[in-house]
Amino acid sequence: MDDTSNGIKFHIDMDSFYSSVEVRENPELQGFPVIVGSDPKNGTGRGVVSTCSYEARKYGISSAMPVSKAYRLCPHAVFLPVNMELYKQVSSRVMNIIKKFSDKFEQVSVDEAYLEIGKTVGNYEDAVRYAQQIKDKIYNYEKLTCSIGIAPNKTIAKIASDFKKPDGLTAIKPEEVENFLSPLPVSKIPGVGKKTNEALDNLGVKTIGDLKNFDVQVLIGKFGKSGLRMYQIAKGIDNREVEEQTEVKSISKEDTFDEDIADPITAEEIIDILSDEVHNSLVKKKYLFKTVTLKLRLDDFTTCTRSKTFVSYRSEAGVIKKESKELMNQFIKNNGNCKFRLLGVEVSKLFKIKDGQTMITDFL
Numbered sequence: 541m542d543d544t545s546n547g548i549k550f551h552i553d554m555d556s557f558y559s560s561v562e563v564r565e566n567p568e569l570q571g572f573p574v575i576v577g578s579d580p581k582n583g584t585g586r587g588v589v590s591t592c593s594y595e596a597r598k599y600g601i602s603s604a605m606p607v608s609k610a611y612r613l614c615p616h617a618v619f620l621p622v623n624m625e626l627y628k629q630v631s632s633r634v635m636n637i638i639k640k641f642s643d644k645f646e647q648v649s650v651d652e653a654y655l656e657i658g659k660t661v662g663n664y665e666d667a668v669r670y671a672q673q674i675k676d677k678i679y680n681y682e683k684l685t686c687s688i689g690i691a692p693n694k695t696i697a698k699i700a701s702d703f704k705k706p707d708g709l710t711a712i713k714p715e716e717v718e719n720f721l722s723p724l725p726v727s728k729i730p731g732v733g734k735k736t737n738e739a740l741d742n743l744g745v746k747t748i749g750d751l752k753n754f755d756v757q758v759l760i761g762k763f764g765k766s767g768l769r770m771y772q773i774a775k776g777i778d779n780r781e782v783e784e785q786t787e788v789k790s791i792s793k794e795d796t797f798d799e800d801i802a803d804p805i806t807a808e809e810i811i812d813i814l815s816d817e818v819h820n821s822l823v824k825k826k827y828l829f830k831t832v833t834l835k836l837r838l839d840d841f842t843t844c845t846r847s848k849t850f851v852s853y854r855s856e857a858g859v860i861k862k863e864s865k866e867l868m869n870q871f872i873k874n875n876g877n878c879k880f881r882l883l884g885v886e887v888s889k890l891f892k893i894k895d896g897q898t899m900i901t902d903f904l
């Protein structure tokens with residue numbers, strides 16, 4: 541855990557996301573059972589329900605149910621095809637809002653994210669106020685509701701976000717975890733599906749409290765690793781961090797010249813400058829690299845790239861400079877004297893340095 545973290549984790553889940561977006565786009569659907577999924581073909585369709593509105597849930601319809609069954613339960617529902625392009629656009633706007641509120645942000649699906657806000661939020665009261673601000677912002681910008689769970693770890697935060705849907709906000713302080721979890725059915729544990737639920741039921745385990753008091757060896761014998769995982773969750777244990785994704789795939793700088801460059805020494809000087817710029821943003825963004833790529837555009841506009849990949853991660857500006865120049869000189873050696881219109885330096889195969897980690901990879 542880094543020094544800005546107080547351990548409080550948030551799980552945000554958009555409420556019946558696909559169908560809510562559809563209703564927002566078609567306000568005349570407001571209040572109707574709306575089912576997004578495969579074409580029901582008057583009850584003969586073979587696909588499944590992706591998402592359905594809360595009105596549709598009242599008929600017993602749920603995600604992943606065969607659409608033919610949903611049709612039988614509620615033939616007058618509005619059935620719509622999945623418009624993933626639209627949901628992705630809305631999702632990226634929502635996620636951008638959430639990201640701005642976060643110190644650490646981990647998107648887990650099109651409509652779900654974990655976050656940590658260690659700097660601004662000191663305790664659970666602050667966290668609740670902060671979560672309400674996030675909800676308000678998303679609603680003001682996108683006219684969509686979400687549910688937020690706040691807890692000492694990711695799994696409990698996820699269970700908490702599901703606790704009062706839609707438009708819910710549930711905070712579980714560390715001292716409340718046991719009382720919160722114990723009465724819940726085991727099916728509330730993420731990953732416990734119909735089969736596991738039945739198997740646990742056969743063992744007499746109905747609630748998370750039952751699970752916590754059960755013999756862990758029997759659980760491991762029956763379910764393997766997942767048995768241990770379930771047991772730990774029942775005890776309120778989950779040590780997973782909010783993992784920020786590496787969105788940056790490469791960092792590069794390039795320069796196009798007014799006059800083509802024929803002198804290798806001048807080209808080397810430019811490479812030094814580009815390498816320093818690349819290295820600066822590498823340090824600022826806290827990445828290590830494995831690959832250095834030199835981009836060359838010749839006077840006849842042909843563009844070539846040459847790369848070198850290291851076995852281990854590197855961080856030094858000197859390595860970027862030396863490798864880029866060697867790649868250029870090798871290129872000149874193979875192709876004769878060239879005139880360059882453009883030179884570019886790029887590093888890729890990046891690794892994000894986590895807070896507290898130091899760059900001790902410079903061992904060559």
Ligand SMILES: [Mg+2]
Pocket residue numbers: 553554555556557651
């Ligand atoms: Mg959702």
